[in-house]
Amino acid sequence: MNRRCAFITMDSMDGFVCDDDLAIPALKKLNWEVEKVSWRARDTDWGRFGIVVIRSPWDYPTDAPRFLALLEEIEKSGTPLQNPLELVRWNLHKSYLASLSESGVSIVPTRWLDQPRPRDIRALFLEFATDTLVIKPSVGANAEHAHVLEAEKMAQIWPGIQPVFEYRQAMVQPFRPAIQSEGEYSLMFIDGALSHTIRKKPKEGDFRSQEEHGADISLVEPESLLAKRAAEAIAALSARPLYGRADMIRNPDGDFEVMELELVEPSLYLRMDPAAPERFARAIVRRAMNRA
């Protein structure tokens, strides 16, 4: 049995917080070695590995076709890839939210717009019966190019925002005020089961829940409705992922909605739960064994 696991990462992790190293000693205890391979590396012999796990290739959007070509190469090699290419491909564009919604999953109401114009935005204030919207790119991360649109400030702010979406598809959603009062929840699923949950609360005056933007992160026990809604999103997938992170927000009715379901390279916040690294390591080994 080949007990070597590749973690797909990036050339340099300088400036990034990455918890995946915590899984390395946990795998070691199970007699597995981890080798980190940058997604930009060429001519890797994937046959040397018992499994390849996509973990932190966080700059892949600079060349998404090359990233996909690498994943195709890994799949062709016959070495198991997690998450599988089929799920990754589906998850790269946030239009997956529409397909989740069609499966009955509760998502933040979303409209997709190519080259949005002020009249399109005005129509959405009416459609969503709100005076505050969020506009963000359909392909993106880290809240980059995410903006709050207030109806009465459109004339001032729109000229600065429109150019961003000239060549990028936009997603528009009602602004969920719970982001500021309560924050956003990330529920980590390992092998289809809920592992641990964190709450990400933006800093005072901000609406972005990323650590990089100063948000506060804490380990929480999810209320049952929250866990149920997130599990419904995982259950709607075409295959059970090795790892998945459901980012959830409370709506004004008190129910929870999926803001994002991350299946490509989510940070899994392994440091927040002492049992999580071992849980992840065991799931990796199970996947490798099943295919061996």
Ligand SMILES: Nc1ncnc2c1ncn2[C@@H]1O[C@H](COP(=O)(O)OP(=O)(O)O)[C@@H](O)[C@H]1O
């Ligand atoms: N509809 C919304 N209501 C309130 N805040 C939002 C909404 N959509 C996004 N945000 C904020 O913007 C951040 C980035 O949006 P998100 O959809 O998570 O994209 P990404 O994390 O890929 O950049 C979220 O983490 C949240 O803090």
Ligand SMILES: [Mg+2]
């Ligand atoms: Mg997000």
